[in-house]
Amino acid sequence: xxxxxxxxxxxxxxxxxxxxxxxxxxxxxxxxxxxxxxxxxxxxxxxxxxxxxxxxxxxxxxxxxxxxxxxxxxxxxx
Amino acid sequence: xxxxxxxxxxxxxxxxxxxxxxxxxxxxxxxxxxxxxxxxxxxxxxxxxxxxxxxxxxxxxxxxxxxxxxxxxxxxxxxxxxxxxxxxxxxxxxxxxxxxxxxxxxxxxxxxxxxxxxxxxxxxxxxxxxxxxxxxxxxxxxxxxxxxxxxxxxxxxxxxxxxxxxxxxxxxxxxxxxxxxxxxxxxxxxxxxxxxxxxxxxxxxxxxxxxxxxxxxxxxxxxxxxxxxxxxxx
Numbered sequence: 001x002x003x004x005x006x007x008x009x010x011x012x013x014x015x016x017x018x019x020x021x022x023x024x025x026x027x028x029x030x031x032x033x034x035x036x037x038x039x040x041x042x043x044x045x046x047x048x049x050x051x052x053x054x055x056x057x058x059x060x061x062x063x064x065x066x067x068x069x070x071x072x073x074x075x076x077x078x
Numbered sequence: 079x080x081x082x083x084x085x086x087x088x089x090x091x092x093x094x095x096x097x098x099x100x101x102x103x104x105x106x107x108x109x110x111x112x113x114x115x116x117x118x119x120x121x122x123x124x125x126x127x128x129x130x131x132x133x134x135x136x137x138x139x140x141x142x143x144x145x146x147x148x149x150x151x152x153x154x155x156x157x158x159x160x161x162x163x164x165x166x167x168x169x170x171x172x173x174x175x176x177x178x179x180x181x182x183x184x185x186x187x188x189x190x191x192x193x194x195x196x197x198x199x200x201x202x203x204x205x206x207x208x209x210x211x212x213x214x215x216x217x218x219x220x221x222x223x224x225x226x227x228x229x230x231x232x233x234x235x236x237x238x239x240x241x242x243x244x245x246x247x248x249x250x251x252x253x254x255x256x257x258x259x260x261x262x263x264x265x266x267x268x269x270x271x272x273x274x275x276x277x278x279x280x281x282x283x284x285x286x287x288x289x290x291x292x293x294x295x296x297x298x299x300x301x302x303x304x305x306x307x308x309x310x311x312x
Contacts, residue, residue, distance in 0.1 A: 009181075013226055016182045016260070063143065066136055066172065068179040069226060 001046040003056055006073045007065045008039035039070075052076075079306045081107040082120040084150070084166075086141045091127035091163065094283040099124070102286055103299055112144040121306060122159045123150055125166030127219075127281060137180060137222045138168035147173055159203055159302060160275040164220055167267070167277030175275045176268055177235065178227030184260025188221040192292065193258055195266045195280055196246040199239040202269055203305030204276040207297045213250055214243075214294040216280035218258060223279040225261035225268075235268060243267035243278055 009015040015037050022036040042064060046052060053076055065072040083095045092109065099107040099122075110117055112130075117123050130141035141147065147169070154160050154175050162170040170176045183189060192215055197208040208214070227235070235241050243266040247256040252264040259279070267278030282295025 012228075013181065014184070014260075016184050016186050016224070020186055063139065064135070066139065066179055068171075068177075068228070069181060 001048050001050070002077045003044040003046060003052075004075045004077070005042040005044065005056075005060055005064055006039060007042070007060075007070050008072075009037055010069055010071055013069045079105055079121045079303065080119065081105050081122040081124065082110045082117050083107060083124045083126055084110050084112060084117070084146055085126075086112045086128070086130035086144060086169075088130045088132055089126050089128035089165070091165075091281065091283060094281070095124050095126045095163070098283045098286045098295075098299060102296070103303065105303075110146060112141070112146045114146050115149060117146060117149045117153055120153075120158070122161065122302060123153060125150070125160070125162040125169050126283075127164030127166060130165055130169065133165075133222075136168075136172065138165060138170075138172040141165075141169045142172040151175060154270075154275050157272065157274050159305065161204065161298075161302070162275075162277040163281055163283065164218075164223075164279055167279055168222065170275060170277040176270055176277050177231040178225055178262075178268070180222050180279070181224045181226055182222050183220070183224050183258075188219070189223070189258045190217075190219040191258070192217050193266075193280065194246050194248060194250075194256065195243040196250050196252065198241050198244055201239070202242060202273045202276070202301075204269065204298055204301050205242050206304050207300040211250065212297075213246060213248075214280075214297060215285065215292045216282060216295055217284050217292075218280050220259070220279055223259040223261065225259075225265040225279075227262060232262060234271075236263075238271050240269050240271060240273075241265055241267075242269055242276065243280070
């Protein structure tokens with residue numbers, strides 16, 4: 001069993017890394033890039049059959065993301 | 079006043095804090111390893127700067143779950159004095175003892191230089207040795223010192239005068255040019271509403287000896303001494 005977690009800076013929070021990456025893409029000559037936001041992708045291997053989704057949401061909220069500045073998306077793949 | 083300097087794996091300003099407390103101010107000071115379970119024997123708890131847990135995940139995110147932090151949170155709840163410097167400030171925010179968070183500097187660069195900060199409120203245990211409006215010259219050294227908080231939190235902090243230090247220029251103006259990292263409202267240091275937990279990005283412990291170029295940081299430690307003396311007398 002696997003879980004994947006995507007953590008992204010909140011829309012309301014300025015993402016300086018995203019701005020720098022956007023500028024770099026523009027420097028490569030690509031046009032029409034409006035915005036880039038840089039987040040994190042985490043992959044968690046789990047033992048099969050454990051009912052962990054509720055606990056995983058706690059972990060996402062308390063450790064893997066900071067709700068002040070970030071949102072997360074959790075997906076559990078059986 | 080019994081002082082604890084917490085050591086996390088990756089702390090690197092612990093000795094500076096220890097030296098200032100022990101030698102400059104002659105205070106009974108001990109290092110406390112992050113695996114200890116209690117800091118209840120101490121009157122002042124310092125979370126020093128550094129790169130706890132290599133800054134993995136987010137600065138301070140992992141340190142906040144160290145065994146010792148449960149006790150720090152409990153003692154904060156009892157009104158003990160807690161001082162978080164730089165990485166310590168980040169840990170206090172992650173532990174929700176202070177509102178907001180510290181993200182990557184707007185410049186994306188690590189900034190290491192002396193800055194001027196303006197004392198915004200002298201009526202706290204951390205700033206009572208200054209006058210409101212006093213300018214302090216203190217060093218900063220961080221890559222993630224860009225303070226952000228929700229609008230409601232910022233309003234609340236202004237209302238209750240929890241913003242204790244703002245980056246300013248030599249004339250005391252909190253201009254955009256004087257802001258080294260992009261922090262909201264030039265915020266360099268804040269306290270909780272109860273005013274017993276203080277976090278700041280500048281390093282007062284690196285500016286408490288004339289040989290280091292500035293002694294302005296001593297004002298923070300002197301304030302703590304006054305506050306503790308008053309508490310004892312009460």
